[in-house]
Amino acid sequence: MSKAKEFEQRLERTEHQLGLLQKISRCMVRDMRLQDALNRVVTLVVEFMDCDSCLLYVVDGNQLVLRATNSSHPAAVGEVKLALSEGLTGWVAREKRLLSISREAYRDPRFKFFSDLPEDTYEAFLSAPVISRRGVEGVINVQHRNPHAHTGMEMELLTTVGEQIGCLLMLSRAEAKSTSEMPDLVLSSGVPRAPGS
Amino acid sequence: MSKAKEFEQRLERTEHQLGLLQKISRCMVRDMRLQDALNRVVTLVVEFMDCDSCLLYVVDGNQLVLRATNSSHPAAVGEVKLALSEGLTGWVAREKRLLSISREAYRDPRFKFFSDLPEDTYEAFLSAPVISRRGVEGVINVQHRNPHAHTGMEMELLTTVGEQIGCLLMLSRAEAKSTSEMPDLVLSSGVPRAPGS
Numbered sequence: 001m002s003k004a005k006e007f008e009q010r011l012e013r014t015e016h017q018l019g020l021l022q023k024i025s026r027c028m029v030r031d032m033r034l035q036d037a038l039n040r041v042v043t044l045v046v047e048f049m050d051c052d053s054c055l056l057y058v059v060d061g062n063q064l065v066l067r068a069t070n071s072s073h074p075a076a077v078g079e080v081k082l083a084l085s086e087g088l089t090g091w092v093a094r095e096k097r098l099l100s101i102s103r104e105a106y107r108d109p110r111f112k113f114f115s116d117l118p119e120d121t122y123e124a125f126l127s128a129p130v131i132s133r134r135g136v137e138g139v140i141n142v143q144h145r146n147p148h149a150h151t152g153m154e155m156e157l158l159t160t161v162g163e164q165i166g167c168l169l170m171l172s173r174a175e176a177k178s179t180s181e182m183p184d185l186v187l188s189s190g191v192p193r194a195p196g197s
Numbered sequence: 198m199s200k201a202k203e204f205e206q207r208l209e210r211t212e213h214q215l216g217l218l219q220k221i222s223r224c225m226v227r228d229m230r231l232q233d234a235l236n237r238v239v240t241l242v243v244e245f246m247d248c249d250s251c252l253l254y255v256v257d258g259n260q261l262v263l264r265a266t267n268s269s270h271p272a273a274v275g276e277v278k279l280a281l282s283e284g285l286t287g288w289v290a291r292e293k294r295l296l297s298i299s300r301e302a303y304r305d306p307r308f309k310f311f312s313d314l315p316e317d318t319y320e321a322f323l324s325a326p327v328i329s330r331r332g333v334e335g336v337i338n339v340q341h342r343n344p345h346a347h348t349g350m351e352m353e354l355l356t357t358v359g360e361q362i363g364c365l366l367m368l369s370r371a372e373a374k375s376t377s378e379m380p381d382l383v384l385s386s387g388v389p390r391a392p393g394s
Contacts, residue, residue: 007204014211021218022353025360029328131226133372160219163226167364174371175330 017157020048024164034172038068038165045142045161046070049126049154052145053119057082057089058130058138058169064089067138080117087112089139092127096136098159101125103147124148128158132166140165214354217245221361231369235265235362242339242358243267246323246351249342250316254279254286255327255335255366261286264335273314284309286336289324293333295356298322300344321345325355329363337362 023044027037038056046054057064066080084090091110092099101108105125113120122143130138140162142154220241224234235253243251254261263277281287288307289296298305302322310317319340327335337359339351 002201004199004201004204007201007208011204011208011211014208014215018211018215018218021215021222022357025218025357028364029330029360031330133226133228133368156219160222163222167225167368170368170371171330171364174367174374177371177374 013153016048017153020044020157021160021164024161028164028168028171034168035068037168037172041161041165041168042068042070045140045158048157049142051142051148052122053141053143055119055141055143056130056138056165057093057141059084059093059136064093064139076117082112088125088127089141092129092139093136096129096131098129098155099125099127100150100155102149105143119143121145124150126150126154126158128155128162130162130165130169132163132170134170137166137169210350213245214350217241217354218357218361221358225361225365225368231365232265234365234369238358238362238365239265239267242337242355245354246339248339248345249319250338250340252286252316252338252340253327253335253362254290254338256281256290256333261290261336277314279309285322285324286338289326289336290333293326293328295326295352296322296324297347297352299346302340316340318342321347323347323351323355325352325359327359327362327366329360329367331367334363334366 024041027040030037032040042054042056045051054070055066056068058067059065062084064082064084066077069077082089084093088099088101088105088108088110090112101124103123105111105123106113106120108125119141122145124144124147126142128140129136130140140158142158221238224237227234229237239251239253242248251267252263253265255264256262259281261279261281263274266274279286281290285296285298285302285305285307287309298321300320302308302320303310303317305322316338319342321341321344323339325337326333327337337355339355
């Protein structure tokens, strides 16, 4: 490949990533429902990563509850729950660290099977904590059906996306408090919220 | 210039911009004082824009109060105040629109002189609203002493920076409310805050 072609491709990829962060930023200042904003972020991540699955879990008490996903199994939203002690996702939440596994993620001893999630057979797993100033707010997972070596750019992007979602969650809570409509507005998927969580 | 060189330069610039947004994102989730976060954002913007001045005004009641600036006149922070009806800055806050003037900004009929700000003689003026879900929270101005045609990239960047600062301000307020230390934490520069603002 020529040098020019190589730079052009890297430029295109970097511009795409920049565009993604700008679009997420717009979601943070628009007057939109939290669920719509989370769905939008997941859609943008799937588009950029060209992955087979993107699952966003949000901390609720001492559980992680699936709050948004690309469309393959919308019924699982609000239903799939993980203890913070369980699975790769729980590990990321506890350690507040990015986790990248390029193949055979399901063989990792920390892995937890869900019979109802097709992602259980996927090879590659990239997972970032969703964090805010309060601490860990959730976890975002990106999975590829086939082995996939994650690039530094993909890892950085998911890290930043995790931070931006953390802000979105905190902003939404702040807004809900100020309008005294907290439970409905914050958890519009109908997941019950533990008192004081 | 060769095609390769051209792509390389554009790539470098785009990567720089991406890095800037990632650094700002990090400020939003770290446990740092609002004033430090705002100063950091201003420093990052000055570095990227290679401008002579960057002034950040925050809405306080029906005024815009200077809250952060690059170091040339730190004494003016908390002192310089503008009514929302005044100047180019007031126009941007009222209209919630980006404003780009590449030369002779001081000739614009909306311009307001401050005898204590050297920026009054600067040629180029780029200004973006600082917004959150609540609405306009302030204005960020970037000025060049000499004429400067702002690129699309610079305009997009300042727009996104304005959104991110808006989130920072809202997050800081939310945090202050939850720890019941609102006035000190939110306005640590010592600017008095109007009740209910």
